[in-house]
Amino acid sequence: MKKIGIGVGGRFHSDFMYQSFIKLGHLSQIFTSLPKSRFSVPNENVLSYVWPELVFRATRNIGFESSGDAFKMRAFGKFLARSLALYRPDLFVGWSSFSLEALQSKPASCHVLMRDSTHIKFQYELLREEYEKFGHSFPKRAFCLERELEEYQLADRIWVLSEFAKKTFVDQGISSEKLDVLPLGVDLERFKPLEVRFESTPLRVIYFGILSFRKGVQYLLEATKDFSPRQLELNLIGAIEPEFKSTLSRYAHFNYHKPMTQVELAKEIRKHHVYVFPTIEDGFGQTLIQAMASGLVPITTTNCGAADFTSLDKLGLRIATKSHQQIKEKLEAFIESPDLLNTSRVKLLKEAQKVSWESYQSRLSELVS
DSSP: OOEEEEEESSOTTHHHHHHHHHHTTOEEEEEESSOGGGSSSOGGGEEEOOHHHHHHHHHHHTTOHHHHHHHHHHHHHHHHHHHHHHHOOSEEEEETTSOHHHHHHOOSSEEEEEOSSSOHHHHHHHHHHHHHHTTOOOOOOHHHHHHHHHHHHHOSEEEESSHHHHHHHHHTTOOGGGEEEOOOOOOTTTSOOOSOOOOSSOEEEEEESOBSTTTTHHHHHHHHTTSOTTTEEEEEESOBOGGGHHHHTTOOSSEEEOOOOHHHHHHHHTTOSEEEEOOSOBSOOHHHHHHHHTTOEEEEETTBGGGGGSSTTTTTOEEOTTOHHHHHHHHHHHHHOHHHHHHHHHHHHHHHTTSSHHHHHHHHHHHHO
């Protein structure tokens, strides 16, 4: 049995990590910038420090997101280091950008950095290029960049979510021996399919998640603009990134829905045939597995980590980034051949059953043994 401290500026998948550690027989405590009520964890096992989060959200609302983000990272990082010094864990797992001070003070026997995305240099280079392409300046993030690069060096181990993400670290000079892959899971009780087949148009296409340049929604919009309503119906669900609003306003051929609860979302997804996830960069991309488990056939890019664990490459459903033409061609193929879609659906639905939180727990057991 180990005593494990989990540090996270937000939530991410920390509650699932906590629950997995408990089921494996370890003691665990979450240290977070969010209220305890945001976690499916007993209150006594969550220590919240919400002041940095409040400052960040207030500054974001008045257009100073980068300054607020820097404050949140530093202030929460200092709180985390102090708290871990008192908790004295055997193992510390901390999310990137928020763990520098803890890694500098070395409160545990082993220190793991959890990075949900790709290497930060790889990520920033891609996003800066995309923002500029559409006439926007990429937010100034030098503070975050410097913190993460130091965290990468100080951590004993770095956990990432996919082989794709791992490769971006290796390409940036981080030894593969320091990296471990921990794929996320999906709630298979919630995300499950309807017993329907695609037999006639319109093809029902959905994207859910934040609407942003990073997620490549601009390429989905361009790819679907020339289909008639009889051929294809496009639904978008999620919060809209402020910088993306002007690009979104150029199109009118979609239905938009505000963010939904996970229960509402699960019911809505399964009414569709295809999930298009044209991400520019995602260390994992859990929505892809949620869509597969709900009976949808996904189209995604080579920069989606979750696709590493599927046969999308073999099925020709993993395309180049930034290619609206390839998205359009895949959708045209499904409209012309319903059997192609239905055959792919059966295969991918079986694969989604394997990417569960039970498999996540099993992998965690290997990593901490």
